[in-house]
Amino acid sequence: MISTATSEATSQTSDPAPQKDHSVRRTVFGLEMQIETPENVVLTYQLAGPAQRYIAYMIDLAIRMAILIGMMMVIPMLGIVLPGTATGILLVMIFLNTWGYYTISEGFFKGQSIGKHFCGLRVIRDGGYPITFWPALLRNLVRSADAIVFYGIGVTVMLLTRRFQRLGDLVAGTVVIQERSLSLPRKPVILDKIQPLDKNEIGSFLPSDEVLSLIDEFIGRRHVLTYDRGHALAAILANNLAERLNYSGDPKKVTQYPMAFLAAVYKTFSFSQEDDKQELASAYRPRNQSAEVNLE
Amino acid sequence: MNKHKFIQQRRPHWKQFEEFLSNASGKSLAKLPAEELTKFSQLLREVSHDLATIRSRGWGHELTSYLNDLVARGHNLFYSAPPTNVAGLYRYLAVDFPRLFRANLGYFLTACLLFFLPLGISWCVVQNNPSLANRVIPAELITKFDQMYGDQSSLNTDEENTGGEQDAETSEDSNFGSFGDERASMAGFYINHNVGIALKCFALGILLGIGTVYTLLFNGIFLGAVSGYIVSQGNGDRFLSFVISHGSFELTAIAISGGAGLILGNALIHPGQRTRIQSLQVRGLEAVQIAGGAAVMLVVAAFIEAFWSPSDIPSLVKYIVGSGLWLIVFLYLGFAGLQSDTRPLAAKSRIPNKSTETELNGKRRP
Numbered sequence: 045m046i047s048t049a050t051s052e053a054t055s056q057t058s059d060p061a062p063q064k065d066h067s068v069r070r071t072v073f074g075l076e077m078q079i080e081t082p083e084n085v086v087l088t089y090q091l092a093g094p095a096q097r098y099i100a101y102m103i104d105l106a107i108r109m110a111i112l113i114g115m116m117m118v119i120p121m122l123g124i125v126l127p128g129t130a131t132g133i134l135l136v137m138i139f140l141n142t143w144g145y146y147t148i149s150e151g152f153f154k155g156q157s158i159g160k161h162f163c164g165l166r167v168i169r170d171g172g173y174p175i176t177f178w179p180a181l182l183r184n185l186v187r188s189a190d191a192i193v194f195y196g197i198g199v200t201v202m203l204l205t206r207r208f209q210r211l212g213d214l215v216a217g218t219v220v221i222q223e224r225s226l227s228l229p230r231k232p233v234i235l236d237k238i239q240p241l242d243k244n245e246i247g248s249f250l251p252s253d254e255v256l257s258l259i260d261e262f263i264g265r266r267h268v269l270t271y272d273r274g275h276a277l278a279a280i281l282a283n284n285l286a287e288r289l290n291y292s293g294d295p296k297k298v299t300q301y302p303m304a305f306l307a308a309v310y311k312t313f314s315f316s317q318e319d320d321k322q323e324l325a326s327a328y329r330p331r332n333q334s335a336e337v338n339l340e
Numbered sequence: 341m342n343k344h345k346f347i348q349q350r351r352p353h354w355k356q357f358e359e360f361l362s363n364a365s366g367k368s369l370a371k372l373p374a375e376e377l378t379k380f381s382q383l384l385r386e387v388s389h390d391l392a393t394i395r396s397r398g399w400g401h402e403l404t405s406y407l408n409d410l411v412a413r414g415h416n417l418f419y420s421a422p423p424t425n426v427a428g429l430y431r432y433l434a435v436d437f438p439r440l441f442r443a444n445l446g447y448f449l450t451a452c453l454l455f456f457l458p459l460g461i462s463w464c465v466v467q468n469n470p471s472l473a474n475r476v477i478p479a480e481l482i483t484k485f486d487q488m489y490g491d492q493s494s495l496n497t498d499e500e501n502t503g504g505e506q507d508a509e510t511s512e513d514s515n516f517g518s519f520g521d522e523r524a525s526m527a528g529f530y531i532n533h534n535v536g537i538a539l540k541c542f543a544l545g546i547l548l549g550i551g552t553v554y555t556l557l558f559n560g561i562f563l564g565a566v567s568g569y570i571v572s573q574g575n576g577d578r579f580l581s582f583v584i585s586h587g588s589f590e591l592t593a594i595a596i597s598g599g600a601g602l603i604l605g606n607a608l609i610h611p612g613q614r615t616r617i618q619s620l621q622v623r624g625l626e627a628v629q630i631a632g633g634a635a636v637m638l639v640v641a642a643f644i645e646a647f648w649s650p651s652d653i654p655s656l657v658k659y660i661v662g663s664g665l666w667l668i669v670f671l672y673l674g675f676a677g678l679q680s681d682t683r684p685l686a687a688k689s690r691i692p693n694k695s696t697e698t699e700l701n702g703k704r705r706p
Contacts, residue, residue: 082419083388086395087412088405128521132528139532143539172412176421182628185543189551211546214617215604215624226358226413228351228406254398257343261400314342 077207077219079172087172090222092165094202097220101195103159108145112138146187151180164223170207175218183212238304240312247290251313255285259310266303278302285309343399350390354410357383361413369417384414435677437633440626441596442673444603451598454553455591458560459567466568473569476562485566489575489582523646530642534590535635538597542604542631546620549605556598581655584662585648588669589641597634603627637669 077089115137123130140148149157155167155175167175167183190198190210198210207219259281266274282302285291289309291298298305360380369377391407394400441448466473473482537559544551570579603623611619644665649658 081388081411081415083385083411085388085392085411087415088408089412126521126524128523128525131525133524135525135528135532139528139535143536168416172415172419174416174420177424178625178628178632181632182624185539185628185631186546188540188543189546215546215620216628217621217625224405224409226406226409228354228403253342257398257400260343261402264402314344 092220092222100159100163104157107158146184147181151177165220167218167220170217170219179216183216183218186212186215238307241308245293249288256314259306357387387411438676440630447602448599451595454556455560455595458557459564462561462564463568466565467572470572476565489570489578527642527646530645535638538634542597542601545601545604552601581658582649586641586645588665589637592669593634593637597631600627600631
């Protein structure tokens with residue numbers, strides 16, 4: 045019986061795959077950019093909108109001002125000895141500050157100026173590659189065209205393009221993305237306390253992998269919702285699942301604690317689909333698995 | 341294989357990859373030992389595969405985004421360009437820039453037309469009719485030019501930004517140190533001012549080339565009027581001997597950066613077989629390398645203008661050296677990098693398309 049169940053499960057998981065793919069493609073127009081790597085896998089980057097970039101710009105502006113004022117205070121000290129040379133150096137520094145600040149910071153520090161670093165933004169090529177010197181120079185030279193009318197041209201073009209690119213980005217083929225911090229999602233603690241469902245109380249229906257991972261994510265993020273709202277949402281799925289499963293246990297479990305019921309469903313199917321001894325030995329949580337074996 | 345077993349199995353690899361990324365984030369990959377690189381490339385492909393697996397099975401948004409970011413970072417590191425170094429800079433100046441310049445000669449010539457033609461016309465007009473100079477040049481600048489190149493000014497005190505330098509002229513001959521010092525300040529001024537103009541002239545080409553054309557015309561007319569006015573006042577020899585040396589680099593570089601700006605504009609107007617954005621990207625990368633060369637030339641010009649042009653040397657010598665500099669500029673742009681058979685440029689890989697495109701564009705241009 046179990047072998048038929050697994051084949052059913054595989055057919056179920058293979059069926060929705062193209063559907064899923066389709067829906068992913070449909071949601072592209074949002075704040076995300078997709079590129080395909082040479083490894084034939086699609087990568088998603090989160091684009092940075094005008095507001096974030098404005099904040100980063102203001103930070104950079106403040107820093108550039110500070111550099112300028114700092115130079116104006118320090119360099120005249122040299123001016124006591126060689127006033128002319130000091131003026132010359134100051135002028136060159138002003139030039140570099142105006143035209144070179146972004147190019148140097150983005151070209152040599154992996155696409156992050158100081159303001160972008162603070163805001164968690166980064167400039168990359170639109171193929172997902174890191175930015176190099178020439179594109180950095182190009183996008184920041186064209187900045188002077190974007191900056192016409194207080195960045196009016198830049199912002200207008202940004203709002204007209206799908207990837208929020210200003211003119212400089214369009215020419216240099218770059219995009220500004222938001223960086224996310226890496227963190228592997230943790231397993232919800234709640235699962236430790238939940239007992240899997242009794243096999244005698246449920247029918248032969250097997251929830252699809254997608255449903256299971258939906259439950260997993262829902263439980264993992266349940267703190268986002270209030271207690272009532274969370275349970276109200278969980279009840280929708282819990283009722284349907286109980287019906288499909290022909291759940292014959294305590295109906296209060298479904299109506300009163302739908303979240304716990306979902307967790308129990310998850311635990312039942314996520315940990316016991318294969319009862320191969322070998323795989324059990326190397327399973328995710330050996331302690332729980334052994335408890336399940338006892339049940340079965 | 342369910343989600344938990346999958347995570348259980350793959351997790352050590354992800355951790356390893358993560359560790360590798362955080363270790364390697366500061367350095368370039370080229371410095372790592374070979375076996376680590378092999379390991380890294382292996383892991384990158386593995387994690388990519390994991391990402392594809394998880395996505396196709398719909399195993400949750402969080403897991404997908406975790407792996408997505410992991411792969412993105414690896415991708416970013418693995419496919420990063422080789423670091424730029426001094427050898428690259430030398431190669432750029434000795435080979436790449438002159439080559440790119442020659443490949444886009446038509447734009448340069450057009451820019452020359454837009455720059456030198458108005459310059460010549462306004463020079464002739466103003467020289468024959470100096471009163472017209474008032475229409476182009478602000479009055480205070482005119483009096484300054486009179487002072488700078490006039491009889492009472494000794495040649496070696498030519499200053500462009502401050503007429504007040506006059507007081508210094510007596511002490512200047514005796515003290516070379518102060519001479520050099522003042523020149524240094526002028527060098528800074530020229531770099532800031534001229535390179536800024538050239539870069540702007542290039543960048544404004546993105547506005548369908550209008551900004552570039554305007555900058556070229558404006559500067560051409562202005563410089564022509566200034567020259568015409570100064571020559572008409574009988575200070576021609578002092579002025580020309582001052583201008584001839586650095587003019588070689590300066591005027592040519594302005595026209596070159598204008599040409600680069602025209603490339604941008606034309607890429608938008610005549611995209612050829614590409615979309616406008618594609619054409620802008622492909623041509624833009626070439627254009628910026630040309631403009632960068634122009635900026636370097638202007639820095640050279642700034643030093644010549646600050647230290648050599650105003651120095652106390654007979655006009656004849658200046659004319660000879662100045663002509664030599666023009667020859668150098670011509671030889672550099674015309675012949676540098678011709679015989680080099682080293683690796684082709686990144687941008688040069690598109691040369692076949694581009695040459696046909698420029699031909700087409702050349703025909704279309706009136």
